[in-house]
């Protein structure tokens with residue numbers, strides 16, 4: 192049984208390769224799992240090595256850190272590492288084989304994932320129609336910001352409402368008013384279910400036999416996704432597509448049932464809402480802390496070598512102007528904006544330890560033997576903050592994504608969506624939302640600290656997600 196001893200020189204009988212070692216300075220076991228994290232994000236600064244083992248109470252696990260080890264595991268050994276550890280907690284709710292995020296690697300997962308991807312594409316992902324709904328939702332968001340009339344407010348709630356509406360329009364062909372009571376209830380339950388889900392700690396303790404109650408209520412509040420489409424968001428906006436429908440796919444004996452369709456929808460909601468909204472919160476916070484990203488400081492020379500040229504709003508004005516909303520085609524002409532959004536994701540590092548994987552068969556990573564059934568923790572944080580890759584790993588520095596000529600470049604270690612077979616299914620949608628929401632907001636507003644408020648911290652609150660601490664801003668119309 193692997194787990195407690197390992198490393199070169201600790202070969203298991205019958206195997207030439209050693210099991211990954213425990214860190215030379217073992218972290219106290221409970222400390223490792225406190226807040227559900229076996230190691231602290233950004234732990235590439237610790238000298239634990241790229242591949243090491245931890246004993247999470249009774250489950251042995253292997254932590255993978257740094258770009259080459261994570262890439263080798265997720266991309267080059269993609270099939271070997273595509274499993275998920277069984278989740279006792281969520282099996283209470285029927286999650287697992289019937290959904291995507293927690294499904295074991297196998298035919299049912301492939302079918303659900305293919306269906307979700309095809310559906311997203313059919314509903315307009317990669318087409319102009321989806322862009323137009325996202326932009327229409329960004330308009331609602333801008334109106335809600337404008338209604339604050341420059342007064343101080345915390346933007347989190349409005350951001351979550353608008354991102355929820357994008358998923359809702361895809362799955363239910365409908366959006367909620369931001370004041371809608373059902374939406375408020377859904378968001379409250381989602382927030383409480385994220386708090387009750389303390390990640391691995393819950394899975395590994397006696398808590399695992401207790402069903403997650405808020406998650407249960409959240410799930411039950413989600414309507415059935417089989418309503419007719421065709422409603423319009425707003426005058427002039429495109430009609431919604433027909434919503435997901437259970438007959439959409441599935442052959443006899445397939446994993447599809449109306450009940451499991453709700454699971455897939457719940458997956459899209461939970462995986463897609465908080466992640467994108469949290470990234471937008473980071474974006475607004477970082478704009479506040481680095482106002483030079485919004486607008487070139489008065490009197491600054493056009494070309495400043497070695498310092499920021501601070502171009503997002505300038506780029507928005509030149510490439511898009513004020514008479515129309517952005518489209519995804521604009522992105523190719525906006526390298527600085529693109530670099531800022533990527534740097535927000537790198538710095539925000541919102542899923543520091545990814546979602547646990549599990550080996551589907553015996554495999555080898557970085558020269559270590561890892562047996563079938565081993566839990567793998569992908570330390571995405573150590574990739575996004577890798578000191579050998581990023582010039583300023585712990586600073587917000589959009590130049591990471593610009594070459595010497597100011598062209599957009601993307602290092603391989605940019606992996607906020609993970610990589611390989613289990614790579615985030617919503618990546619294209621999230622990227623579209625981030626670009627369109629961000630540029631629409633900066634078309635309409637400058638963001639400033641409320642008078643008398645001290646600078647908010649850029650230190651994250653880390654649980655399963657790494658989110659900014661609550662902050663307030665003023666949205667000043669441009």
Ligand code: HEM
Pocket residue numbers: 291292293294304358458459460462463464466467470541542545546547569607608609610612613614615616617618620621
């Ligand atoms: C900025 C926003 C987002 C970030 C940073 C993000 C990040 C991630 C990460 C790190 C994973 C784990 C991948 C792995 O297991 O290796 C994941 C999985 C997943 N994400 Fe996202 N995500 C985002 C937005 C979304 C959106 C908008 C959706 C859907 C509408 C979505 C749906 C999913 C699903 C279904 C999975 C599970 C994939 C599978 O197990 O096959 N995500 N995401």
